[in-house]
Amino acid sequence: MALSIWEILAVFAAGIGAGTINTIVGSGTLITFPVLLATGLPPVTATVSNALGLIPGSISGAIGYRKELAGQRRRIIKLSVGAAIGGLCGATLLLALPSTAFETIVPVLVALALVLVILQPRISKAVQRRREHTGAAPRTDGGPLLFAGLMLASVYGGYFTAAQGIIYLSLMGMLLDDTMQRLNAVKNVLAAVVNTIAALFFLFVAHFDWTAVVLIAVGSAIGGQIGAKVGRRLSPTVLRALIVAVGTAAIVQLLLR
Template identity: 85%
Template structure:
């Protein structure tokens, strides 16, 4: 399907916005997906085209956060392998389940993730005090609970991607002891892995629109760099506020779909 010049500009601009938002927190799909639908693309074709187009943005954002990734290779490798598995499963589900399969549960998951992001400092402090009383230490990779949570979040990410970054951040914030900015860097890598795995699968089995893919790809790559520059300068409190604002908007958008 040929896009008009105005539709092309809208998709390109949406790509920039999505790349920026995804790098800082996530939910950029809630910008690109409605724009793609407005051009006349069917929902599944729009989802597949969006997943392909957002890969450069995810990679760009991860590169922008490379300083915060130092020393995190073991964690990234472990969680990355789980994310890749989940992303592939989600991509398969997209082509086999009805389009409404996740519509009911996703807003609830995002709302729960936002609550965890807000309460994370207090909960982490209590957990740390309990560990000190018992003489135990936190597991370096979060343990089976984090691995299971990342797997499920990645299945969802391979299916739709909207707000998966918020879920990643809430899980890691609860179960790891690192700073929010360093966890955000890991989140960007996991998102890049899920998008890439799902997109590679879609390349062989699903229909997509190459024009939309290219426009979103270029836009999201630019947005990834913008998001990294902005996001890395935000103090933890401001970053949490931004996450809550974007996440709340995401919930409204998901409920109205």
């Protein structure tokens, strides 16, 4: 469909905003999706176009966090397998289920993730005390529980993507003994995997708008670099507060849709 100059600027700006916030926290889809709907795109077409357009932003953000990715190769490879499986399942569900299928459960998932993010320091300390008591060594990959949790979160990510990064961070923060910045770097890689897998699926079986895809792609790639520069400078406390603030806004927007 043909877009006016103002719609083109709005979609491009939304792409920059989404790329930035996705790299730092997640939930960038809550910026781009309403803008795409406002241009007249049907919901499923907007979702597919958005997923395709956000791939460069996810990759750009992951590159921006390459320093924090050092030493996490095995962890990333293992968790990426689960993310890819979940992303493909979610993309399939998007085309098979009605667009309202996830609307009830999504706010609940995001709210639970925010509670886990808030409680993560206490949970980590409790887990550390338990390990010291039992003498058990921490698992660097989070074990089967994290793999399964991230795979399920990726099903949702392949379906809609909004706030999937917050869910990833809450699960990893609870089950991995590492810094928030390093976990955020892993989150960006997993988001890139899910978006790419879903997009490759959509290329063959779904309808999308190339103009919207290109505008969001260029904007999100720029935003990914901005987000990496800003996000890497945030302290764990500030980053956690930002996650909670963005997540709360996401819940409000999802409930009002």
